[in-house]
Amino acid sequence: MNACVRAVVRTALYHGVEVYGIMRGYSGLIKGEIVRLDTTAVANMVQRGGTLLKSARSQKFTTREGRQEAYNQLVHHGIEGLVVIGGNGTFTGAQLFEQEFGIPTVGAPGTIDNDLYGTDYTIGYDTAVNTALEAIDKIRDTADSHDRAFFVEVMGRDSGYIAIPCAIGGGAEIVLVPEQEQSLESVIDMLQAGRKRQKSSFLVVVAEGDEEGNATTVAAKVKEAIPELDVRVTVIGHIQRGGAPSAADRLLASQIGIAAVEGLINGMHSVMAGIIDRKLVYTPFEDCIKRKKPLNQSFMRMIEILST
Ligand SMILES: Nc1ncnc2c1ncn2[C@@H]1O[C@H](COP(=O)(O)OP(=O)(O)OP(=O)(O)O)[C@@H](O)[C@H]1O
Numbered sequence: 001m002n003a004c005v006r007a008v009v010r011t012a013l014y015h016g017v018e019v020y021g022i023m024r025g026y027s028g029l030i031k032g033e034i035v036r037l038d039t040t041a042v043a044n045m046v047q048r049g050g051t052l053l054k055s056a057r058s059q060k061f062t063t064r065e066g067r068q069e070a071y072n073q074l075v076h077h078g079i080e081g082l083v084v085i086g087g088n089g090t091f092t093g094a095q096l097f098e099q100e101f102g103i104p105t106v107g108a109p110g111t112i113d114n115d116l117y118g119t120d121y122t123i124g125y126d127t128a129v130n131t132a133l134e135a136i137d138k139i140r141d142t143a144d145s146h147d148r149a150f151f152v153e154v155m156g157r158d159s160g161y162i163a164i165p166c167a168i169g170g171g172a173e174i175v176l177v178p179e180q181e182q183s184l185e186s187v188i189d190m191l192q193a194g195r196k197r198q199k200s201s202f203l204v205v206v207a208e209g210d211e212e213g214n215a216t217t218v219a220a221k222v223k224e225a226i227p228e229l230d231v232r233v234t235v236i237g238h239i240q241r242g243g244a245p246s247a248a249d250r251l252l253a254s255q256i257g258i259a260a261v262e263g264l265i266n267g268m269h270s271v272m273a274g275i276i277d278r279k280l281v282y283t284p285f286e287d288c289i290k291r292k293k294p295l296n297q298s299f300m301r302m303i304e305i306l307s308t
């Protein structure tokens with residue numbers, strides 16, 4: 001996020017536009033936690049994880065009264081346009097806010113989950129995948145030397161975008177994702193088939209939102225069905241949300257930050273800046289919120305082939 005904030009600030013200043021940072025998202029907007037940002041405020045930030053603006057959820061912004069207070073703060077500070085970084089919820093709020101109060105807003109896709117329509121990748125996703133994969137590589141050493149079956153849970157809320165590259169890159173036998181139904185019986189069958197082929201260790205990547213349950217639940221059910229299997233569970237957790245951003249994320253965040261500000265300056269509003277097939281695109285919030293980014297089915301096939 002920091003790399004995106006930095007790009008937004010520097011682009012605005014480059015075009016002679018005054019820029020303010022709003023602390024803690026809509027919550028800080030309502031409370032007037034608004035600070036003027038100059039170029040030094042974002043110096044030494046491109047390589048840092050997290051966000052200097054902090055992050056918070058705001059129940060109050062979902063109410064008309066809360067949004068009125070937010071608007072009053074913008075008027076008070078003379079702010080005429082907004083760049084919002086976030087996911088579906090952030091854009092839903094921004095769209096409503098713009099409809100009610102006419103403040104032009106451009107969005108930047110900021111979530112590790114990569115589940116946003118209108119961009120191939122979201123800011124933070126590549127870093128999260130690399131972090132999870134690094135952990136999986138280490139887990140594999142134990143799986144291999146101790147002949148164990150590891151069930152590794154990765155983040156992604158209701159999506160399997162993090163799980164899939166982790167499964168392919170981590171050499172997993174099975175991946176469980178919310179977008180695709182896969183019965184527990186089929187998981188058990190695949191593990192049994194592997195055992196018949198004298199396979200001694202297994203890696204199953206489970207997206208946290210999978211229909212069959214989280215990694216702990218799935219592992220317990222598998223253990224019940226195959227008691228001989230030495231089963232372990234690892235939940236990778238919030239380390240996926242932090243750390244220095246990858247090169248790809250720094251580049252993406254910088255491109256999007258520039259595009260968001262230049263979009264606003266050029267009169268765009270209620271759109272999200274994204275990159276599709278390496279090209280900059282602006283997608284209406286309406287589509288980002290309502291449409292689903294389809295899962296690449298060829299990736300699922302790859303896992304099946306590569307685990308043979
Ligand atoms: N229906 C809505 N109306 C008004 N504001 C909303 C609405 N939904 C969400 N928001 C505002 O947007 C904020 C961010 O939404 P949310 O918590 O869903 O995160 P997000 O942007 O989807 O990112 P992520 O879930 O990936 O962290 C909420 O705290 C809330 O203030």
Ligand SMILES: O=P(O)(O)OC[C@H]1O[C@](O)(CO)[C@@H](O)[C@@H]1O
Pocket residue numbers: 111112113155156157208241
């Ligand atoms: O830190 P919290 O509030 O528990 O949220 C965790 C969720 O946020 C994300 O990290 C990003 O949306 C999801 O992958 C995860 O389900």
